[in-house]
Amino acid sequence: MADQEVQNGGAEKATAEAKGKTTLDLIVELAVEAPKAEDAVQFYKAVFGAVEIERATYPKRKADQERPLLLSALLQFGGNKVMVNDRLEDDFKAPEPGSKHQNLGLRLVSEQDVEAVIEKAVAAGAVAEGGVAEDRVLPGKHLGKVRDPFGIVWTIVGNTTKTFAAENDTAAVPEGRILLL
Amino acid sequence: MADQEVQNGGAEKATAEAKGKTTLDLIVELAVEAPKAEDAVQFYKAVFGAVEIERATYPKRKADQERPLLLSALLQFGGNKVMVNDRLEDDFKAPEPGSKHQNLGLRLVSEQDVEAVIEKAVAAGAVAEGGVAEDRVLPGKHLGKVRDPFGIVWTIVGNTTKTFAAENDTAAVPEGRILLL
Secondary structure (H helix, E strand, O other): HHHHHHHHHHHHHHHHHHHOOOOEEEEEEEEEEOHHHHHHHHHHHHHHHEEEEEOOOEOOOOOOOOOEEEEEEEEEEEEEEEEEEEEOOOOOOOOOOOOOOOOOOOOOEEEEEHHHHHHHHHHHEEEEEEEEEOOOOOOOOOEEEEOOOOOOOOEEEEEOOOOOOHHHHHOOOOOOOOOOO | HHHHHHHHHHHHHHHHHHHOOOOOOEEEEEEEEEOOOOHHHHHHHHHHOOOOEEEEOOOOOOOOOOOOOEEEEEEEEOOEEEEEEEEEEOOOOOOOOOOOEEEOEEEEEEEEHHEEEEEHHHHHEEEEEEEEEOOOOOOOOOOEEEOOOOOOOOEEEEOOOOOOOOOHHHHOOOOOOOOOO
């Protein structure tokens, strides 16, 4: 087992170096019941010492809405990144009362081809969930989801060489224009 | 709002500097149905390019058990840390079929006093879940849980000035001796 691990680790490092995979990044997504994401951001800054790096908001949908909803607020917790969203759709199932379920997700961001990463994961036993679409948070990036053999769902974010017809992207593009602040 | 954010950010940074809070660390916990955590670690290394930093195992419980269960395997995903565990107890509820629920947790590790962080969170609207106990993964550290006002449960890991009677720690200490490899 020890030998196998060393071999795996060595091969993986060599592959990573060959691919120039220097930008692998894991982002924790916290989906908060809209419109409380802004309050959540303030809580994480004040209580846990998180630092806000950047944010993107949804356009205002109603004239009487006091503030735009958060598509994504990126917070830094030490060396780690957390993205806080206002949950508009059923991206994450709401926790049941008394349940320990959380509205958490994991985004794995790299410069790799998103289809290639998904194919590699599927070959290793993961199941692709839905297709690949444009990322509404990171312009120019594309994403897809896989459920790994251990039940964890990962959002894979990366590059793509494919072009997508507009109708294929509907699910991933929010209504209206995204305002990047 | 912009002014408020700048003020909050400034005040928080000053506080962080005053406290020497340089070790804030966020660790994502992935709870895997035992005994598959080892397979999960190999999957994350081979497919996602994660690098294993360290591991701790439970002692073998059965003579016929081929390998010890993973109490904690710490993986590095880029600059981020992920801890993979064999789930023995009902720490995390198993996902229901077809549900998007995940066995994810967040550990916030710092050099701060764990009771102080929990009190601060509770004062800001969080609810403490259970008491403070010794951390079975990080020797010398203590931990407690809070559910924030937005439904996210955080495991707060830090220091403590209190001494705990052995009977108070039962829930957090696995059976047998912990082997740190």
